[in-house]
Amino acid sequence: MRYRMLLLLCFLSLGCTLSAQEPERETAKEARIxxxxxxxRAFLCVRYFEGWHSEKNHPYVxxxxxxxxxxxxxxxxxTRQQADELLRKDLRKFCAMFRHLGKDSLLLGTLAYxxxxxxxxxxxxxxxxxxxxxxxxxxRDIYKEYISYCHxxxxxxxxxxxxxxxxxxxxxxxx
Numbered sequence: 625m626r627y628r629m630l631l632l633l634c635f636l637s638l639g640c641t642l643s644a645q646e647p648e649r650e651t652a653k654e655a656r657i658x659x660x661x662x663x664x665r666a667f668l669c670v671r672y673f674e675g676w677h678s679e680k681n682h683p684y685v686x687x688x689x690x691x692x693x694x695x696x697x698x699x700x701x702x703t704r705q706q707a708d709e710l711l712r713k714d715l716r717k718f719c720a721m722f723r724h725l726g727k728d729s730l731l732l733g734t735l736a737y738x739x740x741x742x743x744x745x746x747x748x749x750x751x752x753x754x755x756x757x758x759x760x761x762x763x764r765d766i767y768k769e770y771i772s773y774c775h776x777x778x779x780x781x782x783x784x785x786x787x788x789x790x791x792x793x794x795x796x797x798x799x
Contacts, residue, residue: 657794665794666715666734671708673787674738687711688737721745725759731770731795732756738787739773767792 657665674688678699683691685699686707697710718733721741725732732755736744746752755769770792774785 662730662795662797663712663715666730666791667708667712669787669791669794670711670715670734670737673790676707685710689714725756727797728759728764728766731791731797732759734791734795735770735773735788767796 657668660668671687677684677686677688682699685691685697686702687710689697689707689710691697697706714737715730715733718736718741719729720733721736722729722732722744732744742750744753744756746756753769755766755773758764758766758769771785771788774780774782774788776784
């Protein structure tokens with residue numbers, strides 16, 4: 625009886641020790657992404673949330689690249705490496721569109737990759753977004769406006785909201 629009690633106590637203490645170490649491992653995994661350069665964080669975030677687009681997703685290929693007139697990319701023959709290069713090229717292009725906003729250009733470029741740059745910058749029929757107007761006015765309290773880009777066909781989509789929150793967490797620069 626005493627032997628069983630001692631054995632049970634050992635297993636319980638071992639279990640408590642292992643469960644206490646588990647949050648430390650998770651924290652270490654979470655901290656690893658913050659050690660990466662910001663552009664790589666944006667790249668990995670977009671890649672994760674976009675997923676792979678095959679020929680059934682035409683005109684989208686790779687990690688969500690929308691085929692433009694004259695482009696000859698094929699979802700059937702595209703390799704992961706080619707899709708990575710295409711995503712990096714697109715992110716650089718979108719970041720350049722928002723370069724005038726300084727440290728927020730990467731966050732806005734990532735958003736533009738998903739919603740389109742003219743929804744943010746405005747065009748003939750679409751006015752400039754409230755998000756851009758706030759940033760141009762010098763107000764960087766943009767969490768609410770950034771997260772508001774989570775609707776599809778007029779309905780709020782939880783998975784898109786989760787994506788926006790993750791992008792904001794990974795890419796918003798405080799300084």
